[in-house]
Amino acid sequence: MKMTEENVIAEAVCIMIVILLRSNPFVDRERFDQKVAFETTSQLLKKDAGLRVKNHALRLLHLLLNCPKLLVTFCCGCKEGECTSAMDDKASASDSSKFNIILQGLADCVASHGSGLQELKLRRNAILVLAFLASSGNPGFEIIVGHRLPRGVNYLMLILQVLVSEIDQETKACEELPEIFQERTFLIREILILLNRLVSSPSYSATVLPVLTNTRDMASLTIDVANRFSRKGETRDWPDGMVKHTRETEIVDLGRVFKKRVFTYLGDDF
CATH class of the missing domain: 1.20.58 (Methane Monooxygenase Hydroxylase; Chain G, domain 1)
Incomplete structure (x- = not known):
């Protein structure tokens, strides 16, 4: 397989996923640099990212959100400045742009064009992330229903x-x-x-x-x-x-x- 830039990025994300899978969501993932984690995810979900990268990025996001502390950070960040007390100095609510990019990236994945296998998998992976948010409690539910x-x-x-x-x-x-x-x-x-x-x-x-x-x-x-x-x-x-x-x-x-x-x-x- 030709090692294109997209393939290199996809392989790097796969390594991140393996690290997350081997970590304890209640202990180990809390030590991650939250700002870097969500900033990276936001870049991976931008429109110009390839299908393979986006599919891996959705898996990465799902694993990050399985950490209760990271879930709180994400939900608060998506509310653009609310819940500041729940967010540490590594991920302040004032820096909401990356969370908005992630939310838009999720929407783009749900509404992605094409009827190929990878496009269908992309839509399903995005739905799984939204379903997790919907079942995670009121803050996640409010994102699904209330975010414009x-x-x-x-x-x-x-x-x-x-x-x-x-x-x-x-x-x-x-x-x-x-x-x-x-x-x-x-x-x-x-x-x-x-x-x-x-x-x-x-x-x-x-x-x-x-x-x-x-x-x-x-x-x-x-x-x-x-x-x-x-x-x-x-x-x-x-x-x-x-x-x-x-x-x-x-x-x-x-x-x-x-x-x-x-x-x-x-x-x-x-």
């Missing part, structure tokens, strides 16, 4: 748009490699798991359901997703038994739960 991206878009809208786009892409494709179909299936499942976690949570559903339905565009996307994924698609030759079960059972069940939550909230009109 350019043009007033939020992560929930991006996630819904990805679901619709993926099923449209699959409908238009005449033939697809089995690994492409499998990766898309796993991506759809992870998104529906995240959405159901949000709309079913006693703590978060009262916030999430209004966000999903309070504008015409969001309501249209939400209802479209609820309707599409709650019914079984046409029978086809699935690549293997695991994908068949996921598509015909898991995704449909997840879609039906999501539809029930949304339509119950909307009331008798639906």
